[in-house]
Amino acid sequence: xxxxxxxxxxTARNGRELVFVxxxxxxxxxxxALEGSVDAALAEVASGASETARIDLSGVxxxxxxxxxVLDRLLQALDKANIRFQIVGLExxxxxxxxxxxxxxxxxxxxxxxxxxxxxGIQLIGKTMASTAEDGLALLSFIGAVVAALLRVxxxxxxxxxxxxxxxxxxxxxxxxxxxxxxxxxIGCIIAQQGIFHFRKFGATTYVVDMVGILTLRELGVxxxxxxxxxxxxxxxxxxxxxMRMREEVDALRVMGFxxxxxxxxxxxxxxxxxxxLLTFIGNMCALFGGGLVVWLYGxxxxxxxxxxxxxxxxxxxxxxxxxxxxxxxxxxGLIACMEGMRVGGSAESLGAHTTASxxxxxxxxxxxxxxxxxxxxxxxM
Amino acid sequence: MQVDSATxxxxxxxxxxxxxxxxxxxxxxxxxxxxxxxxxxxxLDVMRGEILGFVGASGGGKSVLTRTILGLVPKRxxxxxxFGQDLDGLTFEGRRALEQRWGVLFQQxxxxxxxxxxxxxxxxxxxxxxxSQGLMDELTIAKLEMxxxxxxxxxxxPSELSGGMIKRAALAxxxxxxxxxxxxxxxxxxxxxxxxxxxxxxIATLQQTLGLTVFMVxxxxxxxxxxxxxxxxxxxxxVVAVGPIxxxxxSKHPWxxxxxxxxxxxxxxxxxxxxx
Ligand SMILES: Nc1ncnc2c1ncn2[C@@H]1O[C@H](COP(=O)(O)OP(=O)(O)OP(=O)(O)O)[C@@H](O)[C@H]1O
Ligand SMILES: [Mg+2]
Numbered sequence: 001x002x003x004x005x006x007x008x009x010x011t012a013r014n015g016r017e018l019v020f021v022x023x024x025x026x027x028x029x030x031x032x033a034l035e036g037s038v039d040a041a042l043a044e045v046a047s048g049a050s051e052t053a054r055i056d057l058s059g060v061x062x063x064x065x066x067x068x069x070v071l072d073r074l075l076q077a078l079d080k081a082n083i084r085f086q087i088v089g090l091e092x093x094x095x096x097x098x099x100x101x102x103x104x105x106x107x108x109x110x111x112x113x114x115x116x117x118x119x120x121g122i123q124l125i126g127k128t129m130a131s132t133a134e135d136g137l138a139l140l141s142f143i144g145a146v147v148a149a150l151l152r153v154x155x156x157x158x159x160x161x162x163x164x165x166x167x168x169x170x171x172x173x174x175x176x177x178x179x180x181x182x183x184x185x186x187i188g189c190i191i192a193q194q195g196i197f198h199f200r201k202f203g204a205t206t207y208v209v210d211m212v213g214i215l216t217l218r219e220l221g222v223x224x225x226x227x228x229x230x231x232x233x234x235x236x237x238x239x240x241x242x243x244m245r246m247r248e249e250v251d252a253l254r255v256m257g258f259x260x261x262x263x264x265x266x267x268x269x270x271x272x273x274x275x276x277x278l279l280t281f282i283g284n285m286c287a288l289f290g291g292g293l294v295v296w297l298y299g300x301x302x303x304x305x306x307x308x309x310x311x312x313x314x315x316x317x318x319x320x321x322x323x324x325x326x327x328x329x330x331x332x333x334g335l336i337a338c339m340e341g342m343r344v345g346g347s348a349e350s351l352g353a354h355t356t357a358s359x360x361x362x363x364x365x366x367x368x369x370x371x372x373x374x375x376x377x378x379x380x381x382m
Numbered sequence: 383m384q385v386d387s388a389t390x391x392x393x394x395x396x397x398x399x400x401x402x403x404x405x406x407x408x409x410x411x412x413x414x415x416x417x418x419x420x421x422x423x424x425x426l427d428v429m430r431g432e433i434l435g436f437v438g439a440s441g442g443g444k445s446v447l448t449r450t451i452l453g454l455v456p457k458r459x460x461x462x463x464x465f466g467q468d469l470d471g472l473t474f475e476g477r478r479a480l481e482q483r484w485g486v487l488f489q490q491x492x493x494x495x496x497x498x499x500x501x502x503x504x505x506x507x508x509x510x511x512x513x514s515q516g517l518m519d520e521l522t523i524a525k526l527e528m529x530x531x532x533x534x535x536x537x538x539x540p541s542e543l544s545g546g547m548i549k550r551a552a553l554a555x556x557x558x559x560x561x562x563x564x565x566x567x568x569x570x571x572x573x574x575x576x577x578x579x580x581x582x583x584x585i586a587t588l589q590q591t592l593g594l595t596v597f598m599v600x601x602x603x604x605x606x607x608x609x610x611x612x613x614x615x616x617x618x619x620x621v622v623a624v625g626p627i628x629x630x631x632x633s634k635h636p637w638x639x640x641x642x643x644x645x646x647x648x649x650x651x652x653x654x655x656x657x658x
Contacts, residue, residue, distance in 0.1 A: 028560050031513040064560035064592055069524050070517070097591035105533060106524035246495075246541075346541020349496035 006059060009037040009074075011044045018050045018083065020074070023059035026067025038070045042077050053078055058089025068094075068101040075102065135361075142339040146269065149261040164267040172233040172268075173275030177282060179232075184224055184283035188216060188290030196299040205299050209306055210313035212291035217314060221284040222322045223370060226329040229276055230362035234337035237268050238358035241341025242351045250342070260342070269334040276330035277323060284322060317382050325373050329366050336362045403466065405430040405563060405595050406451060411460035413443070413450050420446050422619030423460070428563075433589055433596040435606045437641060438616030444599045445489055447616070448565055451597075452486060453477075464563070482510050485556035489567040489599075491548040493540040499526070499551045500536040506558045525554040530580050545572040553581075557588070564588075566598040570605055578602060582609045603650035615641070 006023035008030065013019070020041055026034060045053075055074070060067075078085045090098070115123075153160045195208035241264060244250050250260050288310070295301045301309075340358035344351050404427035413421040420443040428434045438444045449455040451462050453469055462469050465480065472480065493502050503522045507513060513521070523533045529550040535543070543551060549572050556564060564585075570578040586609050588594045600606060606613055607627065614624040615638045623633040630642050641647065 028507075028511050028513075031511050031517065035514060035517050062592075065524055065528070065557070066511075066513075066517075066521055066560065069520050073520075093590050096587045100528060100587065101524055104524055104527040106520045106522075106527065347495035347539060 007037060008034055009041055011041045013044075013050070016049070016051045018044065018053040020053065020055045021059065022055065022057040022071075025062045026060050026071070027062055027064045028066040031066060034067065034070050038074050041074055045074075045077050045081050045083065048081070050081075050083055053083050053085035055085055055087045056089050057087060060090065060094070063091075063094040063097065065097065065101065068098045069106055071098065072101050072106070138343070139335070139339060142342070143335060145261050146265055146335065146338075149259055149266055152259075153262060153266060159262070161263060161267045164263075165271050168268050168271035169275055171236075172229065172271055173278055176229065176232060176275070176279055180225055180228055180279050180283050181286045183228065184216075184221060185286040185290040187220060187224055188212060188287030188292075189294045191215060191220070191287075192291040192294035193298055196295065200299075206301065206305075206309055208295055208299060209291075209301070209309040212295070213288065213310050213314045214318055216287035216291065217284055217318045217322045219322070219370070219374075221287055222280045222325045222329060223366070225276060225279045225283045225326070226333065226366045227363055229272070229279065229330070230333045230337075230359055230366065233272065233275075234333045234362045235355050235359050237334070237337035238341040238344075238355045239351065241265075241338060242344030242354055245342065245344045246346060246348075246351065265334075265338040265342075268338060269331065272330040272334040273327045274330075276333075277326040280323060280326040284319070321373075321377055321382055325370065328369060328373075332365050332369060333362045336365065403430065404428060404463075405465060406597065407461075407463040407466075408447075408451065409461045411447070411450065411462065412458040413446055413455060414458055419458075420619060421450070424616070424620050426614055426621050426624070428595060428597055429612075430595055431589065431593050432611040433585065433598060433609050435610035435613040436597065436599045436616065437601065437606065437613060439637065440601075442616050443619060444616060445567055448486075448567055448597070448599060452484075452565065482506075482559055483561055484563040484565060485559065485561035486565045487549070487553050487556045487567060487569055491540070491552040493543075493548060493552055493555065495540050498537050498539055499531075499543070499554075502540070502551065503555050503558050506555070510559055522554075525557055526551070528557070528584060529554045530577060530584075546574065546577060549573060550577075560592060562593070563595045563597065566596065566600070568599055568601065570600060570602040575604075578604065581605075585609055603647055607650060 006021075008022065008024050008026065010021045010023070011018065012021070024030075057071075063071075075085065192208055192212050195211050196205055199205050199208050199211075241250070244264070250264070253260050253263055292303060292306045295306055296303055337358045340354040340361070344354045406426070406428035408424060408426045411421050411424045412419065424447065426447075436444055436447070446455055450457050451464070453462075465483065467476070467480065469477075469480075493499070494505065497505065500519070500522050503525055504518050507518055507521070522536060526533060526535060531547060531550050531554065535547060535551065540548060540551070549569060553566075553569065556566075566585075569585075570581055573581060582605050585594075585596055585598075589596060589609075598605070598610070610627075612624060612626055613630050614621050615630065615633070615635070616622070617635065617637040622635045623630060623638045627642075630638060633639055633642070
């Protein structure tokens with residue numbers, strides 16, 4: 001078939017008349033080639049010295065939007081150069097599409113803004129600082145809103161979503177028990193093993209029991225549990241609330257006269273405040289058990305001696321220091337998670353960003369607050 | 383009906399469908415979820431170059447049928463062939479080649495929420511076509527204008543669009559590759575009547591120019607009346623009537639007759655022709 005070899009658009013000059021002959025398939029699949037031929041033709045138009053043009057498109061077998069857009073480029077160039085033109089031989093069925101395209105304004109796509117990279121960098125720093133400050137304020141106002149919701153619920157206890165709270169308690173508490181137990185057990189084992197290995201050099205093996213007891217009960221138990229909960233439940237809270245926001249479910253609640261903080265946030269928050277201390281207790285026990293096991297098998301200290309030694313090493317307040325922190329950690333994780341969830345915008349990307357932010361901020365704040373607690377307890381001699 | 387025998391088969395792997403042959407061929411399709419069977423042995427042919435309107439009760443399984451043809455929902459029995467090819471027997475490449483040749487407008491739009499409208503439309507272009515960025519931008523604006531949006535919608539995020547605008551932007555994306563088959567799930571719901579009318583015109587134009595085949599799920603009686611060449615009615619998991627509007631009006635099936643002779647149908651000008 002000869003037509004297959006014919007160029008998509010051939011240009012010829014006939015005195016003061018330009019003659020364009022189109023051929024073949026003017027479709028998206030030919031994009032580059034078409035654009036190339038038309039741009040070559042445009043160069044011919046720009047070279048001037050023509051008054052009329054004839055565009056013979058009888059060889060064009062198919063035309064789609066892209067073909068029409070490219071053809072319109074040629075027509076506009078001709079218009080601009082004040083060249084009168086006529087199109088001949090275009091199949092009738094292509095006409096409506098071409099007319100639509102000619103009417104449109106595609107030839108002037110709005111310029112996209114280019115940002116100077118240096119300015120962009122400075123802008124980014126400024127924006128980050130502003131958003132950090134905003135974060136702080138948002139957290140404060142969110143805490144305010146949640147406390148207000150809490151007070152309302154305290155006035156009318158019956159309005160508390162008890163079922164929902166129990167449901168979240170199961171998810172964040174009960175279902176987290178196996179993994180929390182396993183991880184704290186392993187941490188207990190590792191601390192004991194390291195302690196024995198190094199303390200043995202000084203012949204101070206029995207002090208390993210002190211170390212395991214104090215370290216896990218005061219610090220590690222609650223920290224490990226908080227970090228686990230932030231990763232496990234905090235991220236889930238953010239994702240749940242965020243996708244509810246994306247699909248306008250939160251707005252639906254609001255227009256029905258419900259306070260989303262009361263319906264969605266409070267049950268989650270309270271469930272977490274109950275669950276984290278319980279998990280911390282379980283974690284503490286598992287860590288002690290793991291430590292005791294390693295001390296016995298690896299350090300040769302029998303369980304009886306371990307327990308006696310433990311009783312001497314730790315007082316009730318060691319245990320209390322760890323447990324007191326737990327509800328505060330829970331509140332931090334819950335508040336951050338719910339706040340981030342409520343700030344999710346319309347896109348999937350924003351959901352991901354806020355979920356990440358939720359976990360990172362929660363873990364960061366948990367560690368900072370743990371440090372503050374350490375200073376506080378040192379000050380009151382606990 | 384005109385037929386372009388050499389439509390844009392950019393990949394030789396997919397054979398052409400001869401004129402007048404069904405371009406979508408569904409036989410004895412059974413689809414269900416859990417205990418419930420939604421489609422119970424449904425058969426349907428869509429011919430090349432026609433606009434087929436698909437009607438059925440809400441929750442009847444229209445979206446499920448569309449999704450099954452597209453391969454998004456597993457079927458329990460039956461065959462689905464598109465462009466004369468059984469979808470089950472396709473290789474990965476075959477499937478990819480085929481997916482370039484259809485465009486889909488989902489009921490909820492399904493725009494990518496993290497991309498702007500322009501990026502949404504250029505997403506398939508970038509993947510399948512070899513175009514310069516400038517041409518791609520031009521083409522994007524052209525598509526947007528075709529579906530009745532203005533150029534300044536291009537840089538908006540989907541979450542900033544109104545319901546009707548989402549429909550239009552999603553249609554522009556479905557048209558990005560100038561497909562041969564267009565699947566539309568309730569395209570005119572959420573559009574104002576003028577917009578819906580323009581939409582019908584657009585579909586008719588595309589059908590004429592590109593030889594487009596359209597499978598359109600719709601409840602819009604005006605669309606059914608003005609642009610659809612044939613109508614298929616779904617009831618009880620089967621196609622109970624198929625044919626031009628007169629066939630529908632003459633149908634004795636209780637649901638079909640209620641649909642086309644109801645108050646709203648009469649208001650839209652049906653039944654007044656006295657087709658019985
Ligand atoms: N993923 C799914 N799991 C279970 N059931 C489903 C699923 N998708 C659809 N269904 C069921 O299949 C039936 C048909 O749904 P479908 O979305 O096809 O309805 P439709 O005919 O498109 O209705 P409408 O006109 O309201 O869009 C419904 O009863 C629905 O509950
Ligand atoms: Mg549907």
